[in-house]
Amino acid sequence: MFPLTVENKHVAQLLLSTGTCPRCIFRFCGVDFHAPYKLPYEVCQKVEASGFEFTNLVLSISFPPQLSVREHAAWLLVKQEMGKQSLSLGRNDTVQLKEAYKWITHPLFSEELGVPIDGKSLFEVSVVFAHPETVEDCHFLRAICPDCFKPAKNKQSVFTRMAVMKALNKIKEEDFRKQFPCPPNSPKAVCSVVEIECAHGAVFVAGRYNKYSRNLPQTPWIIDGERKLDSSVEELISDHLLTVFKADSFNFSSSGREDVDVRTLGNGRPFAIELVNPHRVHFTSQEIKELQQKINNSSNKIQVRDLQLVTREAIGHMKEGEEEKTKTYSALIWTNKAIQRKDIEFLDDIKDLKIDQKTPLRVLHRRPLAVRTRIIHSMETHYVDEHHFRLSLKTQAGTYIKEFVHGDFGRTKPNICSLMDVTADILELDVESVDVDWPPALDD
Amino acid sequence: MATEPETPEDALAVEPAVPSLVFHYFTCWYKADVKGKPCEDHCILQHSNRICVITLAGSHVVLQSGKAIKRISYQISTNCSRLQNKVSRKFKLGAQILTELSPLCKIYCSDGEEYTMSSCVRGQLMEVNESILHKPSILQEKPSTEGYTAVVLPKFEESKSITEWVLTQKQYDEVVVKRINATTATS
Numbered sequence: 188m189f190p191l192t193v194e195n196k197h198v199a200q201l202l203l204s205t206g207t208c209p210r211c212i213f214r215f216c217g218v219d220f221h222a223p224y225k226l227p228y229e230v231c232q233k234v235e236a237s238g239f240e241f242t243n244l245v246l247s248i249s250f251p252p253q254l255s256v257r258e259h260a261a262w263l264l265v266k267q268e269m270g271k272q273s274l275s276l277g278r279n280d281t282v283q284l285k286e287a288y289k290w291i292t293h294p295l296f297s298e299e300l301g302v303p304i305d306g307k308s309l310f311e312v313s314v315v316f317a318h319p320e321t322v323e324d325c326h327f328l329r330a331i332c333p334d335c336f337k338p339a340k341n342k343q344s345v346f347t348r349m350a351v352m353k354a355l356n357k358i359k360e361e362d363f364r365k366q367f368p369c370p371p372n373s374p375k376a377v378c379s380v381v382e383i384e385c386a387h388g389a390v391f392v393a394g395r396y397n398k399y400s401r402n403l404p405q406t407p408w409i410i411d412g413e414r415k416l417d418s419s420v421e422e423l424i425s426d427h428l429l430t431v432f433k434a435d436s437f438n439f440s441s442s443g444r445e446d447v448d449v450r451t452l453g454n455g456r457p458f459a460i461e462l463v464n465p466h467r468v469h470f471t472s473q474e475i476k477e478l479q480q481k482i483n484n485s486s487n488k489i490q491v492r493d494l495q496l497v498t499r500e501a502i503g504h505m506k507e508g509e510e511e512k513t514k515t516y517s518a519l520i521w522t523n524k525a526i527q528r529k530d531i532e533f534l535d536d537i538k539d540l541k542i543d544q545k546t547p548l549r550v551l552h553r554r555p556l557a558v559r560t561r562i563i564h565s566m567e568t569h570y571v572d573e574h575h576f577r578l579s580l581k582t583q584a585g586t587y588i589k590e591f592v593h594g595d596f597g598r599t600k601p602n603i604c605s606l607m608d609v610t611a612d613i614l615e616l617d618v619e620s621v622d623v624d625w626p627p628a629l630d631d
Numbered sequence: 632m633a634t635e636p637e638t639p640e641d642a643l644a645v646e647p648a649v650p651s652l653v654f655h656y657f658t659c660w661y662k663a664d665v666k667g668k669p670c671e672d673h674c675i676l677q678h679s680n681r682i683c684v685i686t687l688a689g690s691h692v693v694l695q696s697g698k699a700i701k702r703i704s705y706q707i708s709t710n711c712s713r714l715q716n717k718v719s720r721k722f723k724l725g726a727q728i729l730t731e732l733s734p735l736c737k738i739y740c741s742d743g744e745e746y747t748m749s750s751c752v753r754g755q756l757m758e759v760n761e762s763i764l765h766k767p768s769i770l771q772e773k774p775s776t777e778g779y780t781a782v783v784l785p786k787f788e789e790s791k792s793i794t795e796w797v798l799t800q801k802q803y804d805e806v807v808v809k810r811i812n813a814t815t816a817t818s
Contacts, residue, residue, distance in 0.1 A: 545758070548678055548680075548682055548684065548782065549656065549678060549680060550680075551680070551682050551757060551782070551784070552680040552681060552682055552784065553680075555719075555720045556718045556723070556757055556758065594776070594777070596684065596760075596776050596777060596779050597760075597762060597773075597776065597777035597779075610776075
C-alpha cells in the first residue's frame with residue numbers, strides 16, 4: 188500500500204481531481220518511497236534503448252503465478268467480511284489486481300515515453316515479473332488438482348499462470364483455506380522484473396516486379412551449403428527493405444513464380460514482403476517512391492513498380508491471383524522437322540484447349556504425383572524459320588508451359604509435339620503478363 | 632564391304648539416344664546385358680533432381696531385331712502388378728520398392744519371345760507408362776521419350792552413388808562397338 192497518512196488523504200484527493208499526476212502528489216506530500224516508481228523507468232529505459240519507432244504501445248504484463256493464489260486468498264477474506272454484513276459480492280464486483288496495477292502504471296509509462304497506451308498497437312512491450320520468495324506458494328494446488336498440472340514439453344515449471352487459475356477455479360473454499368492463510372502473509376521483498384521484451388508487429392510492403400535476367404532464381408539457390416547462383420529476386424528486393432525498415436527478417440511471397448531462365452515482362456508479377464519486427468515503420472509515400480527508385484537503380488536484373496505499404500489482409504488478393512487468374516506467355520520453339528507457315532496456323536484457331544498434365548518430372552522430387560487439368564485459352568503463332576516459331580499463349584493459372592511444348596515424355600497430353608506431330612522443344616520463355624489487378628497501380 | 636562404324640548410332644541406325652534438347656537436363660546412364668541376357672540393354676535417364684526414367688537403350692534386342700511386339704504387361708508375378716502402384720502425396724508413401732533387378736514389365740513379341748525390363752536403379756517406383764499398354768509400338772518408335780517404361784525416385788543418399796553400377800555414355804558406346812566388331816568378325 189502507498190504510505191499516505193490520513194492527513195494527506197484529502198490533499199491527495201483534491202490534487203488528483205485537478206489532474207495532477209501521482210508522482211507529483213507523492214512529492215508534494217513529502218513521500219520518499221521509490222519502489223512504486225522503479226518499475227516504469229527501468230522498462231522505459233529498455234524501450235528507449237531498443238531503437239524502435241512507435242506512436243503508441245501495448246503493455247503486456249505477466250505477474251508471477253503465485254500472485255493469483257494470494258489474490259484468491261484476499262478475495263475469500265473480502266467475501267467473508269461482506270457476508271458478515273449480509274452483503275453479497277460477486278467476483279466481478281472487485282477490481283482485479285492487474286487492472287489496478289494498469290490504472291496506476293499506464294499513465295506513468297505514457298508520460299515517460301510520450302505516447303498513449305493503445306490495446307490495438309502493433310508495438311508491444313512485454314514485462315515479466317517474478318517473486319522467488321513465494322514461488323512455492325502455489326505448489327499445494329498440485330496435490331489437490333493434479334490434472335491441472337500436466338508437464339508440457341517446453342515449460343520449465345508446470346506451475347504456469349493458466350494452470351494455477353484453472354486449479355483455483357476448481358478448488359473448494361474450505362480446502363483452500365486449510366492450506367493457505369487468508370489474508371496472505373506479508374512478503375519481505377517486492378517483485379522483480381526478470382524479462383523486458385520489445386517487439387513490433389510485422390508490416391507489409393507490396394509491389395510488382397519485372398525480371399530481365401535468364402539466370403536469376405526467385406529464392407536463393409543453395410545446395411549443401413553452397414550457393415549455386417548469385418543472388419535472387421527476393422534478395423534483390425528485400426535486402427533494401429530490410430535495411431530501411433530495420434527489420435529482423437523478411438518473408439517474401441508472390442502471385443506464382445517463374446523459373447530461373449524465364450523473364451517476367453509486361454506489368455510484372457505481384458509480390459508482398461512481410462517485414463518481421465521492424466524498428467522503423469512510418470514512411471511517407473515520397474519516401475517509399477525513393478526506396479523503389481533505390482531498388483531499381485541497384486540492379487538491372489529486376490525492376491520494381493507500385494511499391495506500397497499494405498495490410499496483412501490485402502495479401503489474400505495476391506494468393507487468389509495465383510490460383511484463379513490467367514497468365515500470358517511468349518515462347519520460342521524449336522522443331523526437329525522443317526516447318527512452313529501453314530504448319531503452325533491451325534494453332535491460332537484452337538480455343539480453350541483442355542490439357543492433362545502429370546506432375547512434371549523436373550519437379551516430381553518435391554511435388555506430389557498427380558494429374559492436373561488445365562486450359563490453354565488461346566494461342567498466337569509467329570513464324571521465324573524452318574525450325575523455329577514463336578508462340579504466344581494465354582493459359583489458366585498453374586499451367587506448366589515448358590511441358591506443354593515438349594510433352595514431358597508424353598505425360599502432358601495433348602502437347603505441341605502431339606498437335607503438330609513433330610519433336611519440339613522450348614528454347615526461351617517469357618511471362619508477358621500476370622492478370623491480377625493487385626496491388627493497386629500508383630501513378631509515378 | 633561396309634566401312635567400320637564410327638559410333639554406335641551409325642552401327643545401329645537408330646535415332647541418337649538424346650533426340651531433343653529436353654535431355655540437356657538429363658544424364659544418360661546405361662546397363663548392358665541386363666541379368667546376363669545378351670543385348671538386353673537399358674538406358675537410365677537421370678534428371679538433375681535425381682529422378683530416373685527407365686527406357687530401352689537403342690541397342691536393345693527389341694529395338695534392333697525389328698520384331699513386332701504383341702503386348703506388354705505390368706503383371707510381373709502372380710501377386711504383383713506395377714499398375715497397382717499407388718504413390719501418395721509429397722512424401723511418396725506407398726510406392727513399390729525396387730532394387731536393380733526388380734522386374735518392371737514383360738514384353739511379349741509376336742515370335743513368341745519374351746523380354747523382361749528391369750529397374751536398374753534402387754528406389755521407389757513413381758509411375759509406369761500406361762500408354763505403351765494401349766499402343767506397344769510406341770516403345771519401338773520413341774523409346775527415349777513417349778515409350779519410356781517407368782519413373783523411379785532413388786533414395787536421396789543413393790542418388791549420387793548410382794554411377795557406381797551403371798555405364799556412362801562413353802563406356803556404353805565402347806561396349807556396343809566392341810559387340811558389333813565381335814559379330815562382324817565372326818560372320
